[in-house]
Amino acid sequence: MPEPLPGIARDQTMLRRVNELSVLSVLRDGVPRVLSEIAERTGLSWRTTSVVTESLEQHGWLASGDADVKRPGRPARRYRFLAEAGHVAGIDIGAHAIGVSIADLAGTIVATHRVKASPRDSADKRLNATQATVRAALAAAGLSEADVWSAAVASTGIIARDGIVTKSVVLPGWTGLDLATPMSDLLGCPVTVANDCNLATLAERWRGHHADTMIYLLTGVRLGTGLIVSGQLHRGSAGAAGEIGEIRELGWHDAAERLAAAAPGQHRDRDRAAALVFAAARHDDTTAVAAVDRFAADVAGGLIAMTLTLDPDLVVIGGSFVHAADLLLPRLRQHLERACPHPPRLEASQLGDEAVGLGAVRLALDAVETRIANLDSTIQLSPAAISGNRLLPASPAQGIPRTLPND
Amino acid sequence: MPEPLPGIARDQTMLRRVNELSVLSVLRDGVPRVLSEIAERTGLSWRTTSVVTESLEQHGWLASGDADVKRPGRPARRYRFLAEAGHVAGIDIGAHAIGVSIADLAGTIVATHRVKASPRDSADKRLNATQATVRAALAAAGLSEADVWSAAVASTGIIARDGIVTKSVVLPGWTGLDLATPMSDLLGCPVTVANDCNLATLAERWRGHHADTMIYLLTGVRLGTGLIVSGQLHRGSAGAAGEIGEIRELGWHDAAERLAAAAPGQHRDRDRAAALVFAAARHDDTTAVAAVDRFAADVAGGLIAMTLTLDPDLVVIGGSFVHAADLLLPRLRQHLERACPHPPRLEASQLGDEAVGLGAVRLALDAVETRIANLDSTIQLSPAAISGNRLLPASPAQGIPRTLPND
Known part of the structure; x- marks a missing residue:
């Protein structure tokens, strides 16, 4: 065991800060915990945990209260993160x-x-x-x-x-x-x-799907994408990553319009028209099925190029057409499996408009x-x-x- | 100033290791340095630097020698990283x-x-x-x-x-x-x-070009790509990132073959045939210029899809056709500028076969x-x-x- 280094102020305050951040990160999930739980999760000694936790409470980050009064003996104090700070x-x-x-x-x-x-x-x-x-x-x-x-x-x-x-x-x-x-x-x-x-991609990573590399596809009247690479949102050097729709030949600029045009009658609201087409396709209406096939093929063209570039674990479909995931996912999956040596998982977003x-x-x-x-x-x-x-x-x-x- | 935390063995050994890694990383470039320089670059105190450096020398990572004998006073010892360890x-x-x-x-x-x-x-x-x-x-x-x-x-x-x-x-x-x-x-x-x-992409990042996000294009009889995203090599979830050439319509699988076919006569070595075409194109031979134009357009198709996906700072062209960078780079640049809202820099690799x-x-x-x-x-x-x-x-x-x- 090497002897301890001579302590110097900078190192000590940095070490203290690392320990504080470590305790905060353990309590950040909002679950109140006793000192022994905090010590176990941080890997810090009981003594260090106690000093750091009490200091964080004193400075307004944590609140504490007695817990487990049903258990015999002196009740342990539980500490919780003051999220409302x-x-x-x-x-x-x-x-x-x-x-x-x-x-x-x-x-x-x-x-x-x-x-x-x-x-x-x-x-x-x-x-x-x-x-x-x-x-x-x-x-x-x-x-x-x-x-x-x-x-x-x-x-x-x-x-x-x-x-x-x-x-x-x-x-x-x-x-x-x-x-x-x-x-x-x-x-x-x-x-x-x-x-x-x-x-929306960041939200999927936070509250939805955990994938190391992920493509998020926003569907609806407008098609857009977002990328998670190595667990991080990748915006590109000028914030222009995921702009695959710039390739006009893929047809992303008017894919939703062409889908909506297959709806019977005149509709100013293309989201509503698209919903009618999806509903008709579920009843095997030939025109509607062809329009959905075409839309899925248009979307797949861009997804294939992005998938071959990134080899993601997961593609998540979000946006207003997510209610038609039952129609879109199997079609997109087929296109990706045909074109990619390593097709990613394909899932629908659960987050909705928020x-x-x-x-x-x-x-x-x-x-x-x-x-x-x-x-x-x-x-x-x-x-x-x-x-x-x-x-x-x-x-x-x-x-x-x-x-x-x-x- | 907060009072120091009670020292515990785990924290002290970790702190010591962090300081050792810090000193090693400062000396890793091979330049011999005196203690005051090491202290300045690590931000550690002179005393800590001295203890850590002497320990690293004692354990075989560093060698030291007197330096600056021309200066008056006691010569300072310089420490250098023992790369040959x-x-x-x-x-x-x-x-x-x-x-x-x-x-x-x-x-x-x-x-x-x-x-x-x-x-x-x-x-x-x-x-x-x-x-x-x-x-x-x-x-x-x-x-x-x-x-x-x-x-x-x-x-x-x-x-x-x-x-x-x-x-x-x-x-x-x-x-x-x-x-x-x-x-x-x-x-x-x-x-x-x-x-x-x-x-090859990793080597470009190490010895060639420093870009946060970069696409490396290997040219030659075979076309391939590698990606640096956020400073790291991105291999994809199954090592299949950068396989844009899987899109047959882009023509990457036979782009070099078609280029080589424009050479006069029969050639078993397509690298050699391609070199003849590049040479003829430099002399404005119409067939050769058309073949180079076509090759650049083929390559650009894939580069555009990858650039729109990633929005890189830089695209580096390497591989055996790098000797024709004078012909390829301006053509590729034109394609990228036409197709991408934020065209990346485009440069030739300097690393060669190695x-x-x-x-x-x-x-x-x-x-x-x-x-x-x-x-x-x-x-x-x-x-x-x-x-x-x-x-x-x-x-x-x-x-x-x-x-x-x-x-």
Whole structure:
């Protein structure tokens, strides 16, 4: 056994911080635990666990209470993570709706507010409606702007690292827009911005499917994809990963339109028309079956190219056509098995409409985790120290990055 | 300043190991340094640096000598990493040649031996020739099998995690072959196996281009690709990433053949025929220019699909057609710029024929680094402790993984 090194302050405070983060990560799931359980899970000695846990309680991260009063002897104290010490906001700015979810530090959604929007709304109108929705969601949660430590915005389009929309073909006035600044002005906290499809992918990884490498396909009137590579969201060097639909020959730009055109009668709502086609295909209507076959073949073309590039474990189908997974999955599976030496598993998303907002919550929580992990180890780790980090510096260029770190 | 935690043995030995790894990583580049430089680069105190460095010297990792005798006063001791404490082997089993490189722990190649092979050789003949080449390379380096701590084998085909070739269309008897066992039997050390194109990609990342996300394209009679995602080699869930050429419509399977067919006369060697076509194209021969245009368009089709999937910073062109980069790069650039919203940089590899072998050396070094980092912190970190890890356990299933860890 080598003799201990001479202790120096930097090493000791770093070691203490590592132990604090270790105890926090064990309790982060919200389950109250006694010291012996925390010691076992962290691998720390009972004595170290006790010192670290008591310090975390004293500084506002943990609450404790007596437990197991039914058992004989002195009751053990249980410690639980104070998830309500801080909150984050997940903001989903869609073409047809704007949704805001407020979550505590454990990721539990404490309030959600959603308003309708029109794809034809001006950028100003959409941003004002977003700010009003944030305020309404906070009011519903009984919170104020000052309680939000971090926020993330989901938007359609290609989003650069500084939170600017570099390309959006869906919303008027959206290309070139800075989405981070108006939201950080409102909330006074760092705001990250990411593509909606990427955030739905992050939500799948968080609450849905655990795969090391995964392709998420957003279906509906618009087709989009998001990637998880080695467990991390992969956005690409300019946030343009997963844009396989740019290959016009694959037909992704009008695949849903062609599917909807097979519906009898005239329909302005293509989601509704597509639903009619899927229903007719379930009753073996020849035209509808052919349209679904064609749609699946169009989608498969892009999925095959992405699968051959990445060799993922899993492909998840989400978005508004997920209700037709019974029709789409077997067809897509057949195409992938025919074309790929190693076809991935193919599954339907279980998250529904909330996927994008949930992904924004996850991204905002990740920013808080990063702040906790990066806090100077000579500063006491406390909710006040982390929320004290919440105000944006005067110069955003030197400040906390507003977009997703490069993966 | 928080008071120090009560020291416990586990934390102290782990802290000591972290400090040792920190000093080793600073000296790993081979530059001899005095204590104050090591302290500055590691961020450790002078006292800790001194204790750790002296311990590393005592245990065989470092050598020291007086330096700067021209300066007044007592000369400072300089410490350098003993790269020659151990060696690794990079083994490239190709269709036309077998090459073995022996490198020290700093990655310096100390000997290389290369023999010709024929694509028609049986698997047995090829494996025997490989073992003979390993022995010849070791003899040239003045080393024996026992000096090799780790080896990596590069092979064509899709390679599973256990070192089995799951698919090879190039070499007779190659599919289903276990490449790890015969090499570990010879060398008595853990052997990892990976696809040749993936290893060329790893070499580019190590000695060539630094890009966070990169596509490497191996050109020549065979087209292949390798991926770096978030700084790591991405092999996919079954080692089948980058197999975009499986899409027959892209024409990758016979692109080089069609290029070579444009050469005047009959040629058995298609590499040679292709070189004639490239030369004629440089003299504006219409047929040759059309053939090069067509080849570039074929290659671009696959590169576009991969670029739209990954949004890489960089595409590197390597392999035997790299001598025609003057013709290929501008054409590929044009295709990518036309098709991709964010076209990546496009560059030619500078590594030449050695790329695959160099990548195998890097992979073997990575395995040593992993062993160093994972050594139980209660065991003294010494070359003997690491090379003592070199013998494979009786049951390979429970032992050190023989293939690349999943990325």
